[in-house]
Amino acid sequence: MLWKIYRENIDPVIKILHVPTTEILVRDASNGLVQGDSSSSVLLVAICYAAVTSMDDEEVTVQFGLQRLHMLSQYRLALEQALLEANFLRKADLASLQGLVLFLTTARGQEISRMCWSLTGLVVRLAQSIQIHRDGVSLGIPPFETEMRRRLWWTICTLDLQFSEELGMDLAITPGSFDTELPSNINDFDIWRGMVAMPIPRLGQTDCTIARIRYEFCALWRRLYTSSSTMASMSPADDSLTLTEWERLVVDLYRQMKGKFLDSYSLDQDHLFRMVAVVLRAIMAKMVLVVYRPKFRGTAALSSEVRNNLWLVAIEIVECHRNLDTSPEYRPWRWLFQSHMQWNAVAYILGESMSRPWTAISERAWELAVRLLDGKTEESDGIETTDNAVKNPLPTLFMETRKHREAEIARLRADPEAARLLDAEDDLAERSIFSGFVRGKTQELSQIHDRWRSLVGQKDHNSVLPSQTKVDSRMSAAVASTEATDLCSPVQPVLTPEQQAEIVEQVLATNTDPSEIWQYVSAASMRVESPW
Structure with a gap:
């Protein structure tokens, strides 16, 4: 057996x-x-x-x-x-x-x-x-x-x-x-x-x-x-x-x-190789995060467009992990995914999210991080599986992002026009360089937007998601618009923009011991007077 x-x-x-x-x-x-x-x-x-x-x-x-x-x-x-x-x-x-x-x-x-x-x-x-x-x-x-x-x-x-x-x-x-x-x-x-x-290698799929x-x-x-x-x-x-x-x-x-x-x-009936296709996406996305470490790009600061893409790449990694971990068709190989936790991607999601207006995609990223952190807290199985080197740094970063989320939701509830503009501009999911995974879940994406609208008091709305044909032409304008207007900018950030940028750099830094991120975020938050 x-x-x-x-x-x-x-x-x-x-x-x-x-x-x-x-x-x-x-x-x-x-x-x-x-x-x-x-x-x-x-x-x-x-x-x-x-x-x-x-x-x-x-x-x-x-x-x-x-x-x-x-x-x-x-x-x-x-x-x-x-x-x-x-x-x-x-x-x-x-x-x-x-x-x-x-x-x-x-x-x-x-x-x-x-x-x-x-x-x-x-x-x-x-x-x-x-x-x-x-x-x-x-x-x-x-x-x-x-x-x-x-x-x-x-x-x-x-x-x-x-x-x-x-x-x-x-x-x-x-x-x-x-x-x-x-x-x-x-x-x-x-x-x-x-x-x-020596055997002659075969073409295509083999054992x-x-x-x-x-x-x-x-x-x-x-x-x-x-x-x-x-x-x-x-x-x-x-x-x-x-x-x-x-x-x-x-x-x-x-x-x-x-x-x-x-x-x-055809992957329709082949669960194993359909799983491989998802894993390939996750691996490439993770490698993109590695490539953009300061070591490889030098001292140049990340542009808004690159930071957008990296944020979406990190979300893609955790989305893929969630899909692999929860889909019944991949159950026989779940043991493999559960032993490869994407803590670096989660750290980047949290570090980047705290410097952004709180859109529906921000809420989706938050949901993914919460589920991953909560799930792994509950899944100890009575066995000590970590040395607190990877996971322990995240709670402080998590708490700072939560404060930012609460402040943003309160701000958007008080300013319906700002919420409406964010809703209209929130085509970030479709601008992801790995957007096929998200677009393939149209219903779930719609539900995410509905939850966000409910959070910020925008239950009655006329905005719709832009079509993919408009994505490329709108990308630069959307980014520029977000940077130019005060309506869609956080009014009371938990950390200063400089500190937020430093945290993102720290997450991307060369082979960083995650405990260093924890210590850095803790130190940064202590330098800022809490608004609560």
Whole structure:
């Protein structure tokens, strides 16, 4: 049962195993034929842990008659015991490393981030000790083993990036320290033990497509992350790239992945690849935020138009996350989204929202932030999942934005003409460079506007959303109008414009430890006399 769940919920997105080979191992284990093989035991227990992780509480109770947390704790203990019996620190091999990496990949939402980050550093050293960071072709390793080593190494690279970014640390795998190529875009039946030639990569969707997309973006993201960190000097070629060149790299990769794996296929009945399409949008949006960090754009201040777009990009990221986290069709892979919280995007949304007139899109951004923060406060599951390095900085920023929202709503209620003008100009959603996601939810967008109108006392209105054909021609005029008129500007900001701009810069800053944002916002708010 757990092996079947693993194949459906884990294997399509974390392609670390060769299903036909592992199928034999699982069958032999069920017949008691792998006793004494401690490395295989590590892998088998990790498969069970991963499968349970991908299930919700009700599913576990119905299918196994046990509490999910109890099963996870039991499998974790079993994994620790299997690792000790395998003596993995002295006798690391492919199977035990696969098991440990699989555990760390699926444990992100269950375990303490700093612990997982520390173990990832250990995994990197163990992998290097058995030359996984060197491509099998150059070492003369058979094709099947070469492909399996590639899958393992790039999963480790992804883990290294995820935990380093989450905790604001440098990468453990430094630039130029490995030459292992990306896994081939193939089906599992294209490779087998004993084959003598490397497999020919397939075109289109395969068993490895989703993993291949993840690794392609991981490779570029690692370059971005390195260039915006203290490790930039280790990659001088990337360190010299301009903002325009980084933008081109991001856009080209997105178009390449979308065109190669998604555009030629109908996604109507394919929940998995429809999910991939949403993930692609979110990844690109997040990379846009990274590209506009001060490191890449220099000392130039952001224009109003760029700040508008970045604000909408941040909203897009959280919208995509909410869609992935709440849509029933994506439930089998929800475990993956819940372990990738978009705190940086939320921080940018809040920091930028407190400097704007409170429009319907501001209200939508606020709703998304509230749901994400409240949901993660309630979803602890009795397990400590963070070290307070990422999430704890947000409450103060959240409170400052809430004060601004309350002041703006009061102002707009007292000035119906200002509210009417904001309503007429609020075409920001359709000006997003990722606006297709929002436009696809016309009814929800209409409901958002209705809620905002109710908040500001504009229940009777004649304004309508502008058509998309008018967007480009109106963009500059709308931005200029918003900047020029006092009617649509906050009359009593919580922070000064300079302090608000500094906070936005801090959010975008290079690999900022989120606690620095918290401290900065707290200090800024203390410098301003509260109007309440």
